[in-house]
Amino acid sequence: xxxxxxxxxxxxxxxxxxxxxxxxxxxxxxxxxxxxxxxxxxxxxxxxxxxxxxxxxxxxxxxxxxxxxxxxxxxxxxxxxxxxxxxxxxxxxxxxxxxxxxxxxxxxxxxxxxxxxxxxxxxxxxxxxxxxxxxxxxxxxxxxxxxxxxxxxxxxxxxxxxxxxxxxxxxxxxxxxxxxxxxxxxxxxxxxxxxxxxxxxxxxxxxxxxxxxxxxxxxxxxxxxxxxxxxxxxxxxxxxxxxxxxxxxxxxxxxxxxxxxxxxxxxxxxxxxxxxxxxxxxxxxxxxxxxxxxxxxxxxxxxxxxxxxxxxxxxxxxxxxxxxxxxxxxxxxxxxxxxxxxxxxxxxxxxxxxxxxx
Numbered sequence: 136x137x138x139x140x141x142x143x144x145x146x147x148x149x150x151x152x153x154x155x156x157x158x159x160x161x162x163x164x165x166x167x168x169x170x171x172x173x174x175x176x177x178x179x180x181x182x183x184x185x186x187x188x189x190x191x192x193x194x195x196x197x198x199x200x201x202x203x204x205x206x207x208x209x210x211x212x213x214x215x216x217x218x219x220x221x222x223x224x225x226x227x228x229x230x231x232x233x234x235x236x237x238x239x240x241x242x243x244x245x246x247x248x249x250x251x252x253x254x255x256x257x258x259x260x261x262x263x264x265x266x267x268x269x270x271x272x273x274x275x276x277x278x279x280x281x282x283x284x285x286x287x288x289x290x291x292x293x294x295x296x297x298x299x300x301x302x303x304x305x306x307x308x309x310x311x312x313x314x315x316x317x318x319x320x321x322x323x324x325x326x327x328x329x330x331x332x333x334x335x336x337x338x339x340x341x342x343x344x345x346x347x348x349x350x351x352x353x354x355x356x357x358x359x360x361x362x363x364x365x366x367x368x369x370x371x372x373x374x375x376x377x378x379x380x381x382x383x384x385x386x387x388x389x390x391x392x393x394x395x396x397x398x399x400x401x402x403x404x405x406x407x408x409x410x411x412x413x414x415x416x417x418x419x420x421x422x423x424x425x426x427x428x429x430x431x432x433x434x435x436x437x438x439x440x441x442x443x444x445x446x447x448x449x450x451x452x453x454x455x456x457x458x459x460x461x462x463x464x465x466x467x468x469x470x471x472x473x474x475x476x477x478x479x480x481x482x483x484x485x486x487x488x489x490x491x492x493x
Contacts, residue, residue: 137437140208148203151196194452201445205438213433223264224284224327226319227291228272228312229253230334230364231298233305237335239366239382242408249335249364250300252408257333260415261292270319271295274312276304276340280319308341309334313348313394317355328357329400331418335364337387345390352398360400361391362414367406 139145231250240252261269269291271282281298282291309332316330330352338345352359365383388402395402405411 136212138210138212140210142207144203144207148200151199191452194448198445198448198452201441201448205440205442205445207438209437209441211435211437213435215430215432223329224268225329225331226270226272226284226316227257227261227295228274228278228316228330228332228334229257229295229298230307230336231273231275231300231302232307232334232336232339233275233301234307234336234385235364236300237365237369237382239369240408248300250298252411253333253364254296254298256408256411256415257295258292259412260418261288261295263419264288272312272315273298273303274308274315275302276306277308278311278315278341279303280315284319304340306340307334307336307338308343309338309390310343310345310348311341313345313352313357313359314343317348317351317357320357321355328355330357330359331362332359332391332394333362333364334386334391335383336385337390345394349394349397352394357398358400359394359398360403360418361395362403362405362411363388363391364405364411 229250235250235253236248238246238248240247240249242252242255265288266286267288268284268286269282269288270280270284271291271294272278273281281294285291312332313330316332320328320330343351349359351357363383363386365386367381367383369380369382383406388404392402394400403410403414403417405414
């Protein structure tokens with residue numbers, strides 16, 4: 136069904152007619168000077184001029200109509216589409232602290248940092264959530280909502296892929312991330328209140344401690360699933376040769392485990408991409424919530440059709456006008472060059488005749 140979002144814009148359609156009538160009325164006002172009609176050679180009569188102005192008037196009226204139609208925002212409403220009445224609602228909290236840039240992960244046979252591996256796995260997890268509402272929280276020195284709960288999985292995936300390390304600092308505010316998620320869930324009347332928190336360190340920043348965030352989640356019925364990311368072993372090269380280190384020694388697994396078990400969730404350990412993929416497959420088993428059936432009507436914008444037609448018509452008319460003016464200019468030059476010019480002798484004779492007459 137075709138409709139117009141701003142239908143009231145059509146009220147400006149008579150505006151050019153009103154302006155034209157007012158300007159014509161001003162021209163028809165009596166003046167002190169006496170007007171004497173004159174018609175010099177090469178000029179056309181008023182009737183001929185009136186005929187010549189009909190075509191531009193029609194073209195300009197059509198362009199004006201197209202522009203007003205485009206401004207009214209035409210749109211096509213499709214048939215109602217049912218949205219699944221069962222789905223899960225969850226927030227994803229992803230760590231963007233400085234330690235996420237450690238290159239201790241393998242992805243498709245190449246060494247990558249923790250955030251790159253996380254983006255790859257979480258992207259697939261988000262795309263599988265057909266009918267679910269997913270939100271995204273990014274945290275480092277502080278936490279903020281990058282995407283509220285939405286059915287638009289592509290937008291959530293895009294926002295996650297655009298996240299960069301150090302965007303909001305270098306430290307880790309785990310307590311703030313949990314507290315922000317609880318606040319978002321508290322605004323929902325009906326939700327299964329699931330938070331999936333992914334980090335590779337310990338709480339080093341923020342206004343809320345993990346203990347306070349845990350108590351807040353328990354009081355609001357928020358289930359927290361925590362994921363610790365980072366390899367246990369990593370070889371580094373130095374002047375004295377290669378040596379093995381533990382890049383995840385700062386990971387506070389005790390704190391993450393306590394938060395998860397206290398809120399009814401579970402703690403997972405992801406040492407590589409395969410383990411993280413398996414973790415998200417387990418999270419797919421979360422119980423969906425039941426909600427009322429919703430229907431939506433696909434909306435397609437159509438304003439660019441009349442707008443494009445107006446631009447094309449204006450360009451064609453401008454090209455035609457320039458072409459016609461150029462043709463007339465060459466034709467006038469040809470006419471002027473074909474007329475005989477008086478010789479110098481004739482000019483002198485005419486001057487002498489005028490002198491004798493005087």
